[in-house]
Amino acid sequence: MDKSSALQRLTGIKKVERLRALPPGADAAPSAPDIAQRELGTASQEAQADLQTLQAAGWTFGPPESAPDDRAFEVVMDTDGHLKLAGRALTVKINPDLSAERVAELLAELGFKVRRELGFAPNTFLIEAEGQSGLEAAKSLNERPEVLYAEPNLVEAMQTRR
Amino acid sequence: MSHKSSVRDRLAHLEELRGILPTRAQPSETLSGMAEGLRANDIGRAASAARTQLDSLDLDTGRKAVAPELYEDPAMREQMAGFAGAGMNFFHSDADFWNLPLAERENQGGNGLVNRVFVHSQRLLLETSRIALRFEADVPEADRAAIFARHNITRLSSAGLPPDTYRADTGDARALDTCLMLMEEAEVTFAEPDFIEHIGQRLTPNDPDLTRQWHHANILSRNAWDRTQGEGIRVAVIDNGFDTTHPDLIFGAGSGHYRPTFDFVDADFIPGTANIPDGNHGTACAGMIAAIADNNLGGCGVAPGADLRMIACMNDQVGTQLTLARAIAYAADPSKEGVQEEGADIIACSLGPNGAVWTMSAVLSDALDFAAASGRGDKGCAIFWACTNGNHPIGSDQVCSHAEVMAVGRATANDTDNGSGFGPKLDFLAPGVKVWIPASGGTYHETTGTSFAAPCAAGIGALALSQKPDMTAHELRQVLRDTCDKVGPLPYIGGHNIRYGHGRANAEAAVAEARRRGTGL
Numbered sequence: 001m002d003k004s005s006a007l008q009r010l011t012g013i014k015k016v017e018r019l020r021a022l023p024p025g026a027d028a029a030p031s032a033p034d035i036a037q038r039e040l041g042t043a044s045q046e047a048q049a050d051l052q053t054l055q056a057a058g059w060t061f062g063p064p065e066s067a068p069d070d071r072a073f074e075v076v077m078d079t080d081g082h083l084k085l086a087g088r089a090l091t092v093k094i095n096p097d098l099s100a101e102r103v104a105e106l107l108a109e110l111g112f113k114v115r116r117e118l119g120f121a122p123n124t125f126l127i128e129a130e131g132q133s134g135l136e137a138a139k140s141l142n143e144r145p146e147v148l149y150a151e152p153n154l155v156e157a158m159q160t161r162r
Numbered sequence: 163m164s165h166k167s168s169v170r171d172r173l174a175h176l177e178e179l180r181g182i183l184p185t186r187a188q189p190s191e192t193l194s195g196m197a198e199g200l201r202a203n204d205i206g207r208a209a210s211a212a213r214t215q216l217d218s219l220d221l222d223t224g225r226k227a228v229a230p231e232l233y234e235d236p237a238m239r240e241q242m243a244g245f246a247g248a249g250m251n252f253f254h255s256d257a258d259f260w261n262l263p264l265a266e267r268e269n270q271g272g273n274g275l276v277n278r279v280f281v282h283s284q285r286l287l288l289e290t291s292r293i294a295l296r297f298e299a300d301v302p303e304a305d306r307a308a309i310f311a312r313h314n315i316t317r318l319s320s321a322g323l324p325p326d327t328y329r330a331d332t333g334d335a336r337a338l339d340t341c342l343m344l345m346e347e348a349e350v351t352f353a354e355p356d357f358i359e360h361i362g363q364r365l366t367p368n369d370p371d372l373t374r375q376w377h378h379a380n381i382l383s384r385n386a387w388d389r390t391q392g393e394g395i396r397v398a399v400i401d402n403g404f405d406t407t408h409p410d411l412i413f414g415a416g417s418g419h420y421r422p423t424f425d426f427v428d429a430d431f432i433p434g435t436a437n438i439p440d441g442n443h444g445t446a447c448a449g450m451i452a453a454i455a456d457n458n459l460g461g462c463g464v465a466p467g468a469d470l471r472m473i474a475c476m477n478d479q480v481g482t483q484l485t486l487a488r489a490i491a492y493a494a495d496p497s498k499e500g501v502q503e504e505g506a507d508i509i510a511c512s513l514g515p516n517g518a519v520w521t522m523s524a525v526l527s528d529a530l531d532f533a534a535a536s537g538r539g540d541k542g543c544a545i546f547w548a549c550t551n552g553n554h555p556i557g558s559d560q561v562c563s564h565a566e567v568m569a570v571g572r573a574t575a576n577d578t579d580n581g582s583g584f585g586p587k588l589d590f591l592a593p594g595v596k597v598w599i600p601a602s603g604g605t606y607h608e609t610t611g612t613s614f615a616a617p618c619a620a621g622i623g624a625l626a627l628s629q630k631p632d633m634t635a636h637e638l639r640q641v642l643r644d645t646c647d648k649v650g651p652l653p654y655i656g657g658h659n660i661r662y663g664h665g666r667a668n669a670e671a672a673v674a675e676a677r678r679r680g681t682g683l
Contacts, residue, residue: 001524009521023426046517057478071425080519089427091484091525115428118484119498120491120532124525126484128427149524153482155426160402160443160479161512161548162611 006149007142012079013086013135013152016040019075020067021085024058036061039075043083050083053157059085073155074133082156089115089126089153090134095146096122106146112137126153169352170345173338176280176287181254182229184288185219186273189249192218196251200233200243208233208246215251222270223259232286236680241286244360252279263334264291276358277336284389284677288358292318293337295344295353296327309347313340329356365391371461371606376575377593377618382670383464383625389673391455392465392624394631398493398506399448399617400486401513402479403441404472405602410453410460411445412470413438416496416503419474420485429475429485431492431499439477442602446609447512448472449600450617451624460606461598464621464669467628471506476513483522486513487529490545494537505537507627510620512548512613514561520550522560534566534635542635544627546570546620548612549583556587563587568639570594571663572615577649579661582612588663589639590646592618619667626672630680641679645671 019039036055040047055061061075073085092112094103103123107114116126129137134152141150192215199207212228219226229252233242245252250273259267268274280287293315297306310317310330318329332340337355344353365387378384396414406413418433448470455466475481475489488499490511496503514520530545537543549562549569556562562569562583571582572594580595594615601607619642626641627633633641646665648654658664 001522001527006524023422025424044517046515053479057480059480073426078521080515080521081517082515082519082521087426089482089484091523093524093528118488118491118525120487120495120536121525121528124528126428151524153427153484154523155480155482157480157515158476158486158513159515160611160613161514161516161551161616162443162446162609162613 001149003142003147003149006151009079010135010139010142010151014077015135016075016077018063019061020064020072021054021075022060022062022067022071023073026060026068026071035063040083043077044081046081047077047083049159050157053159054083054085074135076135076154078154078156085155086133086135086152087155088129088132088134090129090138090141090150091118091153092125092127092141092150093121093148094123094125095148098123098146110141166345166352169354170342172282173342173354176282176338179279179281181257181260182232182252182279183255183260184245184273184276184279185215185251185253187249189247190215193246193249193251197243197246200239200246203239205230205234212251216253220271221259223272224256225254227254229254238284238286241360245286278338280338280357283674285359287355289337289355290358291332291337292356293330293332293341293353294323294327294356295330295341296324296351297349298351299326301326301349305349309344309349313344315340326351365455367455367462367466368458369455369460369462370458371598374598375461377597378464380573380575380577380593380666381464381618381622381668385670386625386673389677390625390628391467392452392621392628393467395465395468395508395624395628396471396504396506397451397465397468397508397510397620397624398471398473399444399451400473400475400489400493400509400511401441401444401447402476403439403474404444404448405440405442405600405604406435406438408445408449408600408602408604410457410600411448412452412454414469414471416471416501416506417473418501419477420481420489421477422481429481429488431488433499433501438472438474440602441474443512443613444472444474445602446599446607446614447510447617450597450614451510451621453600460600464618465624468621468624483526487523487526490526490529490533494533494543506543507538508544508546508620508623509533510546510617512611512616514548514550514559516551518550518552518554518558520559520561522564526561527564530564530566538635541632542566544568544620544623544635544638546616546623548616549588551582551612553581554583555585556583557585559583566635568619568642570612570616570619572610572612573649573666577647577666579650584660586658586660588660590619590642590663591615591649591666592622594618622667622669622672625669626676629673629676633676633679637679638676641675642667642672645675647671
């Protein structure tokens with residue numbers, strides 16, 4: 001998959017501005033399911049089903065002011081009509097001609113923390129953005145020529161096909 | 163194709179092993195040793211015993227060379243062991259001896275029953291003078307007698323045969339040639355040589371629920387099991403969770419699960435079966451592939467001899483495509499998660515939304531490319547994925563549309579499609595409606611979904627791959643496509659129909675074709 005495909009997708013992802021999600025076990029204000037229903041009332045059936053699956057897995061939803069910044073995930077509508085969650089994590093693939101040292105320098109300069117190198121593709125990393133969401137960080141990273149693609153590591157409901 | 167045409171076509175394509183003949187059937191310790199050597203895959207011992215036995219025979223032929231090509235070939239070895247156990251060895255004779263009439267060949271120490279040796283679909287067929295033929299029901303007796311006379315064949319007893327069917331002897335004529343001429347007669351329904359062949363012991367599992375597993379009858383698993391149960395093939399099942407205590411499943415080395423980190427930024431891979439989350443869906447998928455056979459419990463999988471490794475990566479049906487990507491890469495090459503195990507040959511996954519559209523991340527695409535290119539020592543992992551259960555075009559699902567993924571739809575017991583995903587990207591159908599397969603809690607249940615069609619096809623893939631393990635993933639995919647049954651009322655264009663893909667997968671045919679490609683027989 002090339003950079004243009006990743007960029008096209010990023011452009012199509014829409015934030016649900018008045019909603020944030022917190023992962024299972026996070027200390028937060030009491031869940032406000034009514035708010036989630038209200039904000040997503042006109043969303044697709046798929047998105048409604050995604051919301052139910054996420055809630056069943058322990059994710060809670062509320063207004064931005066109720067969610068601590070360091071743990072909150074943005075709520076987004078992906079281009080496939082599914083509801084997904086964007087935290088600080090993103091995946092980046094960097095030109096394989098760059099040395100490991102140069103890649104490490106580059107990511108550090110840009111303020112990213114490397115969480116994991118993915119061995120199945122060259123110079124591909126799971127990184128963590130500081131002070132911004134993975135969605136915004138991916139957009140800015142894709143502007144750099146060394147980056148082959150950058151995409152937010154979206155949490156999604158992945159049902160079984162039965 | 164009519165039955166008569168089918169028989170004629172098969173007979174016309176038998177491969178004659180010119181110059182090769184069997185010895186007389188005379189059991190001996192030497193040939194028992196040859197049989198033991200063959201069953202132990204000790205070719206050197208078998209060849210030595212064959213040589214010794216031939217040297218001891220008083221055959222009036224200028225040449226009596228061993229025929230190791232028949233038992234160096236794994237496809238033929240079991241049959242050759244069976245013949246050796248029955249006292250029959252095979253040798254290369256000279257042309258004069260091979261061309262002798264049966265009676266004269268017997269006078270010179272040879273086998274007086276077998277005229278020629280043929281191979282078809284990896285089966286060794288010994289032509290004698292005996293044939294079986296059937297007349298059309300309305301053919302008068304006088305016409306039947308005239309046909310017997312015209313072709314110079316002798317009518318034998320019909321005891322125990324269906325109506326209008328006879329045994330007959332072709333005398334000095336070659337039975338196959340006579341049969342082909344007989345089938346030129348309009349009154350003859352079919353005529354076939356009564357070949358001598360080795361019929362091995364058929365696997366008849368004692369699993370009590372086997373009769374409820376209709377899918378085995380449709381895909382002809384049991385016929386395939388005569389050849390293989392998928393031994394030596396590693397199949398990775400990627401799912402939410404599995405019942406690690408299910409008595410009909412064996413969790414192979416390499417099983418494990420992904421656990422999200424506390425901040426949900428990353429996930430840790432935990433090798434082994436401890437704390438793998440339970441999951442009815444994964445249990446069913448794994449059981450469809452390789453539930454244990456012949457253990458007097460439940461049913462059995464399509465490839466019960468295959469090695470399963472279960473990889474749980476989406477606990478609670480929530481996660482990231484990056485974790486799914488890592489699971490796929492891990493299945494292909496466990497070293498990517500620091501585990502020293504062999505990678506899987508086949509990957510089966512039945513996760514994904516049932517709506518029309520699924521967007522794939524770039525990193526998941528990279529992982530699929532990696533598994534398909536680098537798995538199995540660069541021969542590629544074969545990747546089977548359940549397509550959407552909804553009546554949607556698969557082209558809208560970027561994962562099932564990935565070039566390296568085989569998208570599988572679900573078929574009913576009547577071999578019809580069942581409204582799952584469709585379009586040019588559909589590879590084939592496999593049983594997935596009201597199938598009886600394992601469930602969590604050590605039980606079995608009836609369930610429906612493309613989720614179970616994909617592992618069914620993966621099981622067929624394992625059976626086929628076991629017959630030619632050096633096939634690339636692309637070659638395996640082609641074998642499966644080429645051997646599908648063209649089910650359904652709609653026409654296939656270029657071998658494909660948007661509702662049925664290349665058809666409903668067929669285990670027996672896939673195994674036979676893989677074996678043919680592997681052995682040339």
